[in-house]
Amino acid sequence: MPSHLQAQRAENDLLQARLINLSEAERAAIASDLHDEMGPLLFAVRAAVQQAEAAATQVTGPGLAQLNEALDAIARHAAEVQRGTRDAINDLRPMLAGDASLSELLEELVASLSEIAPEGRITLSADKGVSTSHLGELSIYRFVRESVLNALRHGQADHIRVSLKLLRGSGAIVTRVADNGIGPGLNASPSMGQIGIRDRARALGGTYLPPWRDEGWTLTELRMPLE
Ligand SMILES: Nc1ncnc2c1ncn2[C@@H]1O[C@H](COP(=O)(O)OP(=O)(O)OP(=O)(O)O)[C@@H](O)[C@H]1O
Ligand SMILES: [Mg+2]
Known part of the structure; x- marks a missing residue:
């Protein structure tokens, strides 16, 4: 390969390496924002569902079955959102694990x-x-x-x-x-x-x-x- 093309290619590789560094840093920041924002909110939703389930045990009369069904659905969906968020964080920044080899x-x-x-x-x-x-x-x-x-x-x-x-x-x-x-x-x-x-x-x-x-x-x- 002629030397000016070689120099051009080396420069391109350097630029590409910088770009990747930058994009990894951005991905890591998004992952940590998602983790810090969504984690506490999801925890709050799940705690509220548990309180509602406890309160529902005191309720009688028509509509109770429907209420329990709706509470089950909320709990299921919250678990799905939590799983989806965890997958997205893992995809954005797979190696939050720290010191692992x-x-x-x-x-x-x-x-x-x-x-x-x-x-x-x-x-x-x-x-x-x-x-x-x-x-x-x-x-x-x-x-x-x-x-x-x-x-x-x-x-x-x-x-x-x-x-x-x-x-x-x-x-x-x-x-x-x-x-x-x-x-x-x-x-x-x-x-x-x-x-x-x-x-x-x-x-x-x-x-x-x-x-x-x-x-x-x-x-x-x-x-x-x-x-
Ligand atoms: N292990 C494999 N066995 C069979 N086909 C494969 C395998 N790895 C890659 N391919 C073929 O190569 C194509 C390109 O793979 P690539 O991972 O780049 O794209 P993709 O998996 O189709 O989409 P995505 O962008 O979501 O990864 C695939 O669509 C598939 O046809
Ligand atoms: Mg693929």
Whole structure:
């Protein structure tokens, strides 16, 4: 590649990295606002429902059944809103967990993905003690989440293997997701999921390999530099 193009590309990558930093900071702020605003309100709604349920035990006469039904519905909807808010916070800022290591975060992620795919088996084999920059780890985390969801949604896979390895010679972290599903069709083209993974990888000096087929498995890989 001619040197002026190389310089241009390096500058683009730098800009992209800054943009990603900025957008992660914004997402983290939204997540924490949502958490701080909605948490106490939802708690108040649930407490009020409990008080109303207690008061309803003193009520008699026509309309009591309807009152109890309505109270049940409010409690159910409040629980749904709480679950939805928690999911949104987790999506905006998946790693509020704090000091957990990358392999621990992936363990938690795989456990929560296993809950939404009870009939599927998701396994993780992760080298302990692998770590990189916060943004690097966040992009690995997002890659795994997106790739496992793709395997479930598009591949209808019932066995998914996630691996995280440190390649000593090259100083790279290799994360792979393999699934036994039907694989991408001929017309499959990257959408927001894969484009986001690819842009984050490039901005951080990594490489993303979109799904390919090998002996009945669909594989996808993210290689990230150590720092
Ligand atoms: N593991 C997989 N098995 C089968 N097809 C896949 C797999 N991963 C990706 N694909 C195909 O690649 C396409 C693009 O994936 P991508 O994640 O970019 O978009 P999407 O999942 O369709 O939408 P979203 O923007 O919500 O992620 C998918 O629509 C699907 O056809
Ligand atoms: Mg997707």
